[in-house]
Amino acid sequence: MSDDVVRVSPSSLATYATCPRKFEYDKEWSVESPEESRRYLDRGLAYHGAIEDTCAWVAEQSDSPTDDEIQTYAHEAIERRWEDHADRDEYASDAQFGYDRQVAIAGVDAYFAEDGLEHARNSVAQEGWLSCDRGDVHLHGRVDNIVRTDEGLQIIDYKGKLSGIVSGRSHDKIEAHHAGEAYHSDILKSVFQAATYIEGAKATDYYEPGMDVEFTFYGVLYSVDRTPGQDGLTVTVDGKSRDVGWIYEADEDTIWSLIEDCYTGIVEGKYTPEPWEAIQENACGDCAYQGMCGDYIGAEVSLDD
Structure with a gap:
């Protein structure tokens, strides 16, 4: 593989899918947004x-x-x-x-x-990079844990909660977004991660042909209960896992079509927000770059006129 290949992360793909202009400010120009706590x-x-x-x-x-x-x-x-x-x-x-x-x-x-005991005993890599190549698309990402299972490999990404993660109830939104019938960029990062990490795992020495490769999001702080008492507050936390490998398999062609569109836009420097009306309605409201975005300001001026 040539050293000048442009590798893109799932996070960058998701930012571009949300709004190409936001990607330009955040990733291309590295414009500082208001610092989050x-x-x-x-x-x-x-x-x-x-x-x-x-x-x-x-x-x-x-x-x-x-x-x-x-x-x-x-x-x-x-x-x-x-x-x-x-x-x-x-x-x-x-x-x-x-x-x-x-x-x-x-x-x-x-x-x-619970789950962590088995994961720890069978972990083969932690905080490692995975890369995958499909045609002219080259991706990479950093995974939290790779665990060997009876069936093959399990890639684990740890989250606090599981909000925004694709699920059995929401995976039909992938096709709707791809077809332009609705705007659902909020779940795309999780499916871009699934594609990158599942295919990336298959390119490692840990993988053997025929192995099953599962991708799991694990919400470490999924449920938090607070019980007040005489000695203060007692906190009880439960985690929860969500396997999304089957969603990737079911929607693989659609996911890769979305990835190819975003990747091509990134490497070719296409930052015009399209479809603008959907982006304006769904993504502009909480965007940190709203105050400096010519597209947004121009649209607001037009509305005022």
């Missing part, structure tokens, strides 16, 4: 790091650790990672800071009380 970003770094640390530690052990040993290590790992990543200045109060700490720790504890 790092509260949730840092919390995500903490639990991602703790899971990565734990899976890597298990892989390094000459003897298979017990469940208790894995759980103890994971608990200590999230406490360390919290100290490394969390910034008290991003919080309105000590109580809010302490609450988020409880949520992060409870989420990692819950994960390694």
Whole structure:
């Protein structure tokens, strides 16, 4: 593969699918948008790091650790990672800071009380890059965990929640978006990730012909319950997984057609927002670049006239 090949990430494809102009500002020009509070970003770094640390530690052990040993290590790992990543200045109060700490720790504890044990014992790679090539399209992305299963490989992407992730109820929106019948860019990042990571996994040394490759989003903080008591607030967290490999298989041709359209637009520098009316209605409202976007300002002026 030539060194001058342009590789694009699922995130970039999704930004372009949302609005080509937004991609131009964000990725091409690197225009700084109003800075978002790092509260949730840092919390995500903490639990991602703790899971990565734990899976890597298990892989390094000459003897298979017990469940208790894995759980103890994971608990200590999230406490360390919290100290490394969390910034008290991003919080309105000590109580809010302490609450988020409880949520992060409870989420990692819950994960390694169930699915995380098997994932840690069978993890073959953590935080690694996967690349895939299909025709003139070249993609890459960083995956959180690659786990060996009885059927083959499972690619896991950790999220806080599962909002915005394609599901059995929403996967028909992929075709509707592709056909121009509706605008559903919110779920496209998850299907672009599925395509990149499933096909990327097949290009690794971990893959053997005939293996099943599953792609799973895991909501570490899917359900958070708070119970007040005399000693303060008790937080209970439950995670939830969502397998989307079957959706990729069912909609593979449509997904790759969308990917090809976005990839071509990116590499050829086509940033005119189309279809404009759908983008204006669905994507402009919460866009950080709204105040500097000539397309949006021009449309607003026209409406005022």
